Amino acid sequence: MLKVEHLAKTYGEGDRAVQAIGDLTFEVNEKEFVCIVGPSGCGKTTLLKCMSGLLAPTGGEVRLHGELVDGPPEQMALVFQEYSRSLFPWMTIRQNVAFPLRRKRLDKGAAAKLVEEAVESVGLSGSVDRYPWELSGGMQQRVAIARALAYQPEILLMDEPFASVDAQTRADLEDLVLDLRGKYGVTIVFVTHDIDESVYLGDRIVVLTPAPTHVQEICEVGLPEPRDQVDTKELPEFARLRAHVYRSIKRRQSAAEEAVNA
C-alpha cells in the first residue's frame, strides 16, 4: 500500500550538509500496524515528514497505492507528538475535530455524525464544547486522535504520539489505538523510540540505524491478538522480541560510536 524506496534526505548543501536519512526501503501493507523504532536523533521525524509529503526527499521516493507522494495525500492523517501545538487553541474540541472535514464537502448532518462518533470513541463526549487547553495532555492527544479518525484516512501516521504523557495514560492510549485500529480498519505507521511500545503495538517493526539512517532490520511480531498490557507483556515471546530489538539497536549504536572514536 505504502512503499518507501531508497528514500534519502540531506539538509543543507556542500560542507555543511547533514545527511539525516541515508537510504531507506520498506513497505507497509493494507491494514497493517507498522512500528518504526530507532535511537534518538535517527531521523524518525524526518522520515515521517517525507512519508506524509510535508517534506520533499532529496533522493528516492514514497508511493501510496502506486502514486508518488509529493504533497500530503488526501487518504492520510498524521498525529503529532506535540498535541498542544497541533490543536487549534481558538477552536473547541468539536470545532477542532470537524475542521479537516471541510475538505470533504459532506453535508452538515454527516459531518456532525463523524465528529460525534470519533469523539465518543476516544471517550471525550462530555468535553466537546471545551477548549483544548482546558484538558490534560492525555486528553488533548485523544482529541488529536479523534480528529485523525473523523477524517477517515486509509493510513494514519503517528509521530511519537505518547512520548510526553505519563506512563498510565500512555498504556491507556496504546490500548485505545489498538482498539480503534480494529474499529476503523485503518493502516497505522507508528514512530517511537520506546522498544516495549513498538513490540506491544506492532505487527511488524522496522528498526532503524543512527543517522545517516538505514533499515537495520525488519522484525515480524507474532504476538497473539488482542494484546493486553499485562498478559501480552508476560509472554516469553514478548521478552524475546524486546531483547532482540534492543540488541539490534544497541549493536548498531555502539558500532557507530566506535567509528566516531576511532
Added chain:
Amino acid sequence: MSERRQRWLGVGLEVTVPLLALVLWGLLSAGSDTYYFPPLTDILSTFADTWLFERVGSDVVPSLERMGLGFAIAVVIAVTAGLLLGMSRRARIAAAPIVEFLRAIPPPALLPFAILVIGVGSSMKVFIIAFVCIWPILLNTIDGVRGIDPTLDDTTRVYGISSRDRIWRVMLPAATPQIFAGMRTSLSLALILMVISEMVASTNGIGYFVLQSQRTFAIPEMWSGILLLGILGYVLNGGFTLIERRLLRWHRGARASALG
C-alpha cells in the same frame, strides 16, 4: 488574601486614587485668581455647560466619527496587507523599505500635503488618522503571521485545509493577539492625530474647540476640552480592553495552561 477581596481592592484603588487627585486639584486651585489656572469648580461647571450636552452633536460626534473611521480603515488595510506580507518572504523584502520610509515620516508633517490635496474637510483628517494607525497594526500582523507554530502549519497542510480557510480560520486567529497589541498602540495614536488635525484646519471638533478657546482666552473652556479628551482616551482604552478580553479568552487560557 482571597482572589475576590484582592479584586475589590484593585477596583477600589482604581476609583479612589483619581478621586483623591481631583480633590487635591480642587483644594489647591480653590479661590485661585491665576488667570491660566482657574479653580477646578469653574472648570467643572464649564464642563457641564459645554459638554453636557450642548456641543456633543456639533463637536464630539464629528471628532469621534473621524477617529472611528480612520481607525477602522487602518485596521482593514493593515490586517489585509499584514496577512499577505506575513505569508510571503519576497513580498516582505520588497515592501520593507517603503514601509520603513512611510512609517518614519512624522505624521504632522503630512498635514500640509493632506490639506493641499484633500482639502480641509473631514476626509483629510480621516486620511491622517488612518495613515498613522496603519503601521503598528501592520507590523504586528506580519509578526503574528510569521510566528505561527510550525506544527500548526503542518497540521493544516496534512489535512489539506483550503487556502481560504487557512487564511481566515488559522492565520487570522493565530495572529489576533499581536493584531490587538498593534491596535491598542494605534488607538492612542488615533486620538492624538484627531486632535492635531482638528487644530490645524477645522471648523468643529474637540481639538478645534480647545484651540479656539485658548485663542479667545476662554481658559475654563480650554481646560474642560482637555479634561474631556483625557476622559475619552480612558474610556476608549477601557472599552478596547473589554473587547480584547472577550475575543482573546482562548489566548490567555492557552498561555496559562502552557505555563502550567
